[in-house]
Amino acid sequence: MVNFYKPTKLKEVLDILSKEVVTPYAGGTDLMIDPDENASYLFINKVQEMKNIVEDKEYIRIGAACTYTDIIENKLIPEVLKEAVSQIAAPAIRNLGTVGGNICNGSPKADSALIFFAADSKLRIVSSRGEKVIPIIDFYLGRKKLALEKDELLVEILMNKNGLNNYYYKKVGARKALAISRVSFVGIINTAGDKIIDCRTAFGAVSDVIIRREKIDAIFIGKTFEEAKALKDKYLAAYEQEIIPIRGRVSAEYRKTVCMNLLRDFLESNGI
Amino acid sequence: MIKFNLNGKEVISSSKENERLLDVLRNEFSITGVKCGCKEGECGACSVILDGRLVNSCMVALGNIEESTIVTIEGYRETKRFDVLDKAYASVSAVQCGFCIPGMILASECILDKNPNPTEDEIREGISGNLCRCTGYNAIVKAISIAAKEGQGLW
Numbered sequence: 403m404v405n406f407y408k409p410t411k412l413k414e415v416l417d418i419l420s421k422e423v424v425t426p427y428a429g430g431t432d433l434m435i436d437p438d439e440n441a442s443y444l445f446i447n448k449v450q451e452m453k454n455i456v457e458d459k460e461y462i463r464i465g466a467a468c469t470y471t472d473i474i475e476n477k478l479i480p481e482v483l484k485e486a487v488s489q490i491a492a493p494a495i496r497n498l499g500t501v502g503g504n505i506c507n508g509s510p511k512a513d514s515a516l517i518f519f520a521a522d523s524k525l526r527i528v529s530s531r532g533e534k535v536i537p538i539i540d541f542y543l544g545r546k547k548l549a550l551e552k553d554e555l556l557v558e559i560l561m562n563k564n565g566l567n568n569y570y571y572k573k574v575g576a577r578k579a580l581a582i583s584r585v586s587f588v589g590i591i592n593t594a595g596d597k598i599i600d601c602r603t604a605f606g607a608v609s610d611v612i613i614r615r616e617k618i619d620a621i622f623i624g625k626t627f628e629e630a631k632a633l634k635d636k637y638l639a640a641y642e643q644e645i646i647p648i649r650g651r652v653s654a655e656y657r658k659t660v661c662m663n664l665l666r667d668f669l670e671s672n673g674i
Numbered sequence: 675m676i677k678f679n680l681n682g683k684e685v686i687s688s689s690k691e692n693e694r695l696l697d698v699l700r701n702e703f704s705i706t707g708v709k710c711g712c713k714e715g716e717c718g719a720c721s722v723i724l725d726g727r728l729v730n731s732c733m734v735a736l737g738n739i740e741e742s743t744i745v746t747i748e749g750y751r752e753t754k755r756f757d758v759l760d761k762a763y764a765s766v767s768a769v770q771c772g773f774c775i776p777g778m779i780l781a782s783e784c785i786l787d788k789n790p791n792p793t794e795d796e797i798r799e800g801i802s803g804n805l806c807r808c809t810g811y812n813a814i815v816k817a818i819s820i821a822a823k824e825g826q827g828l829w
Contacts, residue, residue, distance in 0.1 A: 406691035406737045427735065434694065434733045435714055443692055445737050471727065492803025493784070495715050497727040498734065579802035580716055 405442040412451040412557065416530040418444055420553045428452075428467045431491075431499040432507045452502070452557055455479065461524075461560040466502025470514070473501060480561070482569040482588065483517045490514070492579045502556050505538070508546040511583045513573060516606035518559060519614045520588045521566055526558040535560065545610035565592050565600055570668040574660055583607040584652050585660045589668035591622075598622045598630060603665065608647045608657050615644050622674070630674045641665055678739050680705070681749025691737030696720045698736050699746060707747035707776040711805070718804030721777035722746050728784040730803070747776035755783060755828050762821035763814070770808030778804050782818045790829040791822055 407424065409415045418424060424444040427433055433441075446452060452467035455476045462478050470487045473479050474496070490496060490504075490513050504512045505525070518538045526535050527550065538559075541549050550556070570589040575581025586606035592599050601622045605613040618640040622630045630637075647657035676687045680703060689698045694713070699705040699722070708731055711719035715733040722731045723745040750756050759782050762768075769775050778801060785792055785800035792800065797818045798811070806814060822829070 404690075404692070408737060408740055427738065429733075430735055430738060431715055431733045434735060437692060437694075437735075439692070441692070443735060443737055445691075445735075447738055448740075491715070492718070493800060494718060494721055494728045494730045494781070494803045495733065497724070497729050579799075 403442075404440060406445065407443070408445045408448065410448050410450070412449055412528070415444065415446055415449055415555060416528060416553070419555060420530040423552070426506075426555060428500040428503045429469060429498040431495050432503060446555075447500075457563060460563065462563055463526075464501060464559045464561060466505075466556045466558060467500050468502075470496035470499050470501070473514070480521075480563075480566040482521070482566050482571060482590070483514065483561070485571050486513045486517045486573070486586075486588070489573050489575075489581075495580075501559060505541070505559070506548065506550070506556055508542070508548050510545070510609060510612050511586070511607040512612075513583055513586055513606065516586050516588055516604050516612055517571075518561065519604040519612045520569075520590055520602045521561050522602070523562065524560040525556055526560060527554050528557045529554040533557075539614055542611040566590060568592060568672075570671060572664050572667075574664075584650075585657055585664070587661065587664040587668070589665070589672075591672050596626045598625055598627070603668070605645065605661050607650075608645060608661060610648065613645060615641070618644065627673050634669060634674055637669075638662070638665065676736050676740050678741065679743040681745060687736060689736055691735060693736050694732050695722070695734040695736055695739060695744070696731040699731060699744075705746050705748055709773055709776060711773070716803075716805070717774075718777045718781065718801075719774055721780045721804065723750075723780055723784065726787070728781055728803075745780070747779060750780060750783065755786070755825060758825035758828060759783070759817070759821045762824060763817040765820060766813045766816045768809060768813040768817040774804055774806040774808075778806065778814060782814075782821065785818060786822055786825070786829040790826075792818070794819065 407418050425441045427443040427445050452465040454465045456463050473487045501514045504514045523538050524535050574585040589603045591601050601619040621637045645661050647654040699708045709719035711717035713732045715730040720731040781801045781804045797815050
């Protein structure tokens with residue numbers, strides 16, 4: 403039996419999720435490409451509690467049902483996320499597609515998820531049983547495999563407010579608009595005095611899950627730029643080992659080469 | 675039953691909630707200015723304005739538009755803004771086969787509604803989801819900039 407639900411309150415959404423087998427439908431731009439006739443949709447685009455963008459002391463809290471356009475037009479959103487989101491698809495898709503959908507579709511090509519990885523964002527996942535806040539890296543278990551129970555819903559993304567200004571972002575696609583990333587990369591570096599206090603990188607569209615390796619990035623932390631330069635080969639060699647691309651529309655060799663070129667360019671543009 | 679406003683009129687659809695808005699408009703309401711090009715959100719031929727924003731109607735399930743407002747080319751052609759765009763497109767021969775044009779006109783409206791004096795880059799960005807296989811886009815871009823000049827005060 404196919405049913406459709408159009409709740410307007412989060413509590414109703416969670417109640418339905420706990421009792422019925424449904425597919426949450428926010429923007430629909432992934433679901434409608436290959437619609438499942440037998441799916442019962444839980445329409446959540448009119449749930450106001452999932453459409454807010456607010457800030458607290460630590461985080462910018464982004465409702466999972468915010469569209470890409472909502473992100474681009476909001477003053478609280480860091481520039482790095484705006485830049486990535488404004489390169490997704492085209493205006494008519496950005497007016498529908500949501501960040502929650504981008505994350506929950508489970509693809510390593512999700513351009514907004516890449517930024518959330520590099521920003522060490524957290525996800526607030528709620529069910530009628532309670533709620534949990536987990537780092538986005540723990541949400542992805544494999545290709546299309548998420549740490550999300552049937553009755554749970556991603557309600558909010560918690561993005562760190564600070565330390566995202568000095569970023570490097572590149573999306574490599576076949577064309578400027580309506581392009582699915584062939585490789586995407588983001589790097590963020592922060593310094594205090596002459597020391598690197600923060601280095602965060604993430605690679606999208608390469609492997610089953612977005613690649614984020616804190617241990618490798620830690621090679622540079624606490625180092626001066628001179629010391630970082632001396633450690634550069636070690637750093638690049640470590641990523642050379644970790645980046646194991648899958649073959650898709652483009653070859654694995656191409657993906658690997660582009661990843662390493664972007665990583666080098668990111669370092670060089672920061673004087674490393 | 676889904677109730678929404680279609681081109682200024684309150685309507686109730688008896689189609690299933692998982693049907694594409696594109697199919698509902700064409701089959702149930704005989705709104706054939708909404709064209710089907712790809713059903714993948716890539717071509718923009720099925721563009722409509724949903725609550726003031728351009729969307730691909732092939733990417734919208736009917737259940738998602740309860741109480742919303744939809745404008746298609748059939749409704750938009752009754753406006754003064756349409757007259758300005760119509761003349762501007764004609765003046766530079768920006769229409770060839772015409773299949774993309776309903777969507778292209780609605781994309782033009784959304785560009786000018788947001789920004790009455792767009793730069794060429796902003797125009798190109800605004801129509802980046804609307805494919806045209808005839809014109810090569812230059813005439814369309816020119817038409818939109820002419821409409822911006824001619825339609826001062828309308829947007």
